[in-house]
Amino acid sequence: MPATKNLEILYFASLAEQAGKDEEKFSFDGDNLPELYQTLSEQYGFSLAQAKLAVAINHEITDWNAPIHDGDIIAFIPPVAGG
Numbered sequence: 001m002p003a004t005k006n007l008e009i010l011y012f013a014s015l016a017e018q019a020g021k022d023e024e025k026f027s028f029d030g031d032n033l034p035e036l037y038q039t040l041s042e043q044y045g046f047s048l049a050q051a052k053l054a055v056a057i058n059h060e061i062t063d064w065n066a067p068i069h070d071g072d073i074i075a076f077i078p079p080v081a082g083g
Contacts, residue, residue: 004029005068009040010075015053019044033064037076048078 009026016022019040028036037050050064054077057066061077068074 003070005070005072007036007068007071008073010073012075013078013080014048015044015046015076015078018046028068031068033066033068033074036068036074040076053078 005028007026007028008023010023011019011021026040028039030036030039033055034050037046037053037055040046041050054061055064055066056062056075056077057068058073059075
């Protein structure tokens with residue numbers, strides 16, 4: 001059984017609007033970023049698919065296969081509309 005990870009989650013743009021916050025502390029028993037996003041998406045009803053998002057761990061853009069660890073800061077970043 002995976003150990004619980006205490007994470008800080010950062011939301012931007014539409015994700016922040018849908019979550020009703022721009023950050024939160026979140027305890028997560030899973031192992032990977034896709035599972036984390038799925039859990040949060042189910043909780044907040046996010047309309048964006050994972051494939052549309054960039055993800056960062058500890059303020060560095062990474063890919064969805066990067067490992068997550070207790071104490072990490074995870075940011076989900078929607079696409080930015082240009083003008």
